[in-house]
Amino acid sequence: MSVLDKIDQSLRQLGLGAPVAIRVSPRARRLSLRVDAAARGVELVLPRRFSAETAIGFVSRHRGWIAARVAAMPPPLRLADGTVVPVFGVPHRIRRISEPMAAPVTIADGEIRVRGEPAHLPRRVTDHLKALARRDFAGRARALAARLGKSVTRVGVRDPKSRWGSCSSKGALSFSWRLVFAPEAVIQYVVAHEVAHLVEMNHGPRFWKVVASLVPDAAGPRAWLRRHRAELMSYGSGPTPAT
Numbered sequence: 001m002s003v004l005d006k007i008d009q010s011l012r013q014l015g016l017g018a019p020v021a022i023r024v025s026p027r028a029r030r031l032s033l034r035v036d037a038a039a040r041g042v043e044l045v046l047p048r049r050f051s052a053e054t055a056i057g058f059v060s061r062h063r064g065w066i067a068a069r070v071a072a073m074p075p076p077l078r079l080a081d082g083t084v085v086p087v088f089g090v091p092h093r094i095r096r097i098s099e100p101m102a103a104p105v106t107i108a109d110g111e112i113r114v115r116g117e118p119a120h121l122p123r124r125v126t127d128h129l130k131a132l133a134r135r136d137f138a139g140r141a142r143a144l145a146a147r148l149g150k151s152v153t154r155v156g157v158r159d160p161k162s163r164w165g166s167c168s169s170k171g172a173l174s175f176s177w178r179l180v181f182a183p184e185a186v187i188q189y190v191v192a193h194e195v196a197h198l199v200e201m202n203h204g205p206r207f208w209k210v211v212a213s214l215v216p217d218a219a220g221p222r223a224w225l226r227r228h229r230a231e232l233m234s235y236g237s238g239p240t241p242a243t
Contacts, residue, residue: 003050003051003052004022004024006052007022007044007052007055007056008020008022010052010056011044011056011059014056014059014060014063016059016063016066016067017066017067017070018040018041018042018066018067018070019036019039019040019041019042020041020042020043020044020059020066021036021039021041021042021043021044022043022044022046022055023043023044023045023046024045024046024047024048024050025045025046025047026048028045028046028047028048029047030047031044031045031046031047031050031054031055031058032044032045033045033058033059033062033065033066034162035069035073035230036161037073037229037230037232037233037234038159038161038233039161040070040073040076041070042066042069042070043161043162044058044059072230073230073234074230074231074234075234076234077234077235077236078122078236079094079121079122079125079126079235079236080094080118080121080122081094081095081096081114081118081121082094082095085112085181085235086181086182086183087107087112087129087132087180087181088136088180088182088183088184088187089181089182089183089184089186090110091110092107092110092111092112093110093111093112094111094112094114094121094125095111095112095113095114096113096114096115096116096118096121097113097114097115098115099115100115102115103115104116104124104128105124105125105127105128107128107132112125112128122236125236126236129177129180130157130177130180132180133157133175133177133179133180134155134156134157134177136180136187137155137157137173137175137179137187137191138152138155140187140188140191141155141173141191141194141195142155144191144192144195144214145195145198147213147214148195148196148198148199148210148213148214150171150195150198150199151171152171152172152173152195152198153170153171153172154171154172154173155172155173155174155175156172156173156174156175157174157175157176157177158174158175158176158177159176159177159178160174160176163176164176164179164190164225165179165190165191165193165194166194167194167195167197167198167201169201171198173191173194173195175190175191175194176232178232178233178235178236179232181232181235182224182225182228182232183224185217185220185221186221186224186225188215188221189211189215189217189218189220189221189222190221190225192211192214192215192218193211193218195214196210196211196214
């Protein structure tokens, strides 16, 4: 049994009431716990050098912290008929329709109208919002990159646990599709943040000057994301009802 397997087995026996993911980080200098809103649990981050006993003891001492953070998470919100979710920060109610000639999904007049059987609704809404996010984020990214005299090679959307966006050295950008639920100003900031990496692949003073040249207020959206991260992660989660 590997050291990580031993830690995982021991943590399961602690009965924490929440999943604990384990990750070894070359950059970590000490043990730490991070809230994993997507999994409704926590992530244990370990440095390269650690012992199983130290890691297990660390988590055990923080059982109360883990329980409090998990209890504070918003409940999972399934994308179901009648559910209200924000699209670009504006509340929309999901409504199932039966018109055979209607589009599979239409967003209009404060509603997300979905044609088809209830069992297909969550996937159709998710796929539609992901496609919407990809188109919108790509348009924003290319427009901002043009202001810097740069070009974007590709824009994609994923469902990462820890980052809202990323930028590769080849100019490919990736964003969390869940940003589609956030207000416009927050989306614009995240896109600007990643576009700025086309100029500076770091977070030094020059990088933040580039960000400031693209968006007037970075502090506001950053604070909003910290406050609402768990909420954004809650959309589209939850058990599928039995059929």
